[in-house]
Amino acid sequence: MTTKARVLLIPGSIGRLSYTRAAIQVIAQTLEVRGAETRIWDLAEMPLPMADPEYDGIPQHNPDANVRELARAANEADAFVLATPVYHNSYTGVLKNALDCLGDDQFAGKPIGLVGHQGIQPVDHLRIVVRSLGAHAITRQVVTRKQDFASGPDGYVLNSETLTHRINVFCDELLDWVRRFRGD
Numbered sequence: 001m002t003t004k005a006r007v008l009l010i011p012g013s014i015g016r017l018s019y020t021r022a023a024i025q026v027i028a029q030t031l032e033v034r035g036a037e038t039r040i041w042d043l044a045e046m047p048l049p050m051a052d053p054e055y056d057g058i059p060q061h062n063p064d065a066n067v068r069e070l071a072r073a074a075n076e077a078d079a080f081v082l083a084t085p086v087y088h089n090s091y092t093g094v095l096k097n098a099l100d101c102l103g104d105d106q107f108a109g110k111p112i113g114l115v116g117h118q119g120i121q122p123v124d125h126l127r128i129v130v131r132s133l134g135a136h137a138i139t140r141q142v143v144t145r146k147q148d149f150a151s152g153p154d155g156y157v158l159n160s161e162t163l164t165h166r167i168n169v170f171c172d173e174l175l176d177w178v179r180r181f182r183g184d
């Protein structure tokens with residue numbers, strides 16, 4: 001790879017103690033070990049306003065500084081990881097709102113890895129949504145359950161050999177797609 005792959009990871013949970021965030025942290029570390037540059041956008045720490053259709057397609061002009069910063073980070077990203085728990089049989093509203101604050105310019109032609117917690121439905125739903133943004137959801141996906149984690153002093157810790165292996169393969173595939181799409 002010529003320059004480091006830049007991956008923007010968005011955990012779609014603002015829970016203070018979040019399995020989704022714990023999974024994303026492992027995925028970010030796994031990508032970094034493979035030479036990627038990662039940034040986790042924590043929607044609890046960097047909240048976004050309700051997506052305003054006035055700025056559809058022009059997030060860089062949004063009056064909210066967090067939206068402008070997210071758009072900048074997304075423009076620079078070569079790939080994304082979107083993660084979400086199951087909320088009412090789908091993915092979370094905060095994640096949808098984040099996607100609605102952005103648009104095709106940020107996502108088109110880029111690979112996206114999808115991660116679900118507590119069920120597969122949100123990942124299936126996201127697969128359709130990212131297609132409308134012109135992005136390519138990679139084939140492999142990661143789905144975690146509560147029993148895959150242990151409680152540590154700083155929150156949940158992934159505690160599953162099967163999932164650790166799955167995450168390794170998922171990260172390999174994501175970075176392989178980056179290489180192919182960038183023509184490295």
Ligand SMILES: Cc1cc2nc3c(=O)[nH]c(=O)nc-3n(C[C@H](O)[C@H](O)[C@H](O)COP(=O)(O)O)c2cc1C
Pocket residue numbers: 013014015017018019020021085086087088089090117118119
């Ligand atoms: C609004 C809401 C809706 C939920 N809907 C479902 C559901 O349909 N099915 C399910 O298994 N869990 C559901 N849950 C439980 C969450 O998936 C579960 O608490 C998960 O651990 C939250 O992820 P997090 O720890 O990353 O925040 C729901 C939780 C909330 C707050």
